[in-house]
Amino acid sequence: MGVVAVIPARGGSKSVPYKNLHPLGGKPLLAWPIETALATDSIDRVIVSTDDEKIAAAAQSHGAEIHWRPPELATDTALVIDTIRHLYRQLTERGTADDIMVLLEATAPFRTPELVGRCIDRMVAENLDSIATFNEASVNPERTWRLVDDMPVPFIEGAVPWKPRQLLTPAYQLNGAVYAFRPHLLPSDSPSILFGRMGAEVIPADELVDIDHQKDFIIADAILRSRTGA
Template identity: 60%
Template sequence: MSVTAVIPARGGSKSVPRKNLRPLGGRPLLVWSIEVARQVRAIDRVIVSTDDDEIAQVARRHGAEVHRRSAHLATDEALVIDAIREVFDELNQGGEAPEVMVLLEPTYPLRSAQDVAECLSRLVVQGLDSVATFKAAEVNPHRTWRLDARGRPTAFIDGSDPWLPRQALPMAYQLNGAVYAFRPDRLPQDGKALLFGRSGAVIMPAERSVDIDREHDFVIVESLLRRAR
């Protein structure tokens, strides 16, 4: 079964300028995802989708192929799924369409090769269309509130008891965005989600689910890396 990993890496970033090339633990943020993908035996190709010359150079230097994405897919409003479709269409036109694709956002440097491999295994063994990684919800929805027009709080979920001890609440999860594995020929033509059809989940711990979005996230991950040495 052919498997291609795609790492979307635009040159622009409003929260942290040049974020995908920002050093983390001694190497550019982008490189963490390339290296993880190359550690997974099932992955045949690693492709970085970018609009940026410097990102393209770094990607090639660390063993990835480069797909130069269209200009309209390099804006802040562009959807990752459309960049994925563009890569798949180009591979398909060249007779190299993979049976499975893996999306690895470059902002999750602490995901492991095992996280990726587990998603692929579940996809194949269970015959699924898509698999994504999740983590325990940071706030259990049974402990959330809504405020009415007069500012009066009521439980967000009707009938829930926000005062129950944590152990008595049902377990809740949220997508962490670290790994998506899917069959690209089954992607909905007009959908926005990479979790579709017969889907499955792989649970990741919070410490590997850090999403680098702001300056302080770099500080957090650098601290975690120092503690792990």
């Protein structure tokens, strides 16, 4: 059973220009998922999907193959799943498609090879079509509100926002660290990467940092320094 890691990395980031090449811990952000994928025993190959020459050069220097995506799949509004479909079609046409794809976005640099491996192992052992990583929701839905004519109303009808934490219904959120799926079963008309027989790998929220803005790099660097004692 072949497993390929796919890392989307377009060049047009606006929150942080060239975010995928921004340094974190002495190496570009893009290097983190590549190195994690290469260190995961069950992954056979690593592909970076990009539209940018600089990102392609950095990806290759760290050991990844390159998938060139067309301009329409590199816009702010383009969906990752459409890039995945484009890549899978190309791999299928070349006869090099794998049984399982693992999506590793560069914005979650602190995932580990062990975590990636667990997701792949569960797919095989439990005969899953897809699996993703989750953590406990930062705000329980029972404590959220909406405004109706400027008046606050519980977002979930009948919910009691003041209920003790221990009595709240457990809620979880996707964190984007790992998605693994069988690409030949990808739905053709849905934006979801979770489909079919799905699994959830629940991890502590403090194990991850989601990189989106410049302040997130500052937080990530501080975490790295605390881990190394630098």
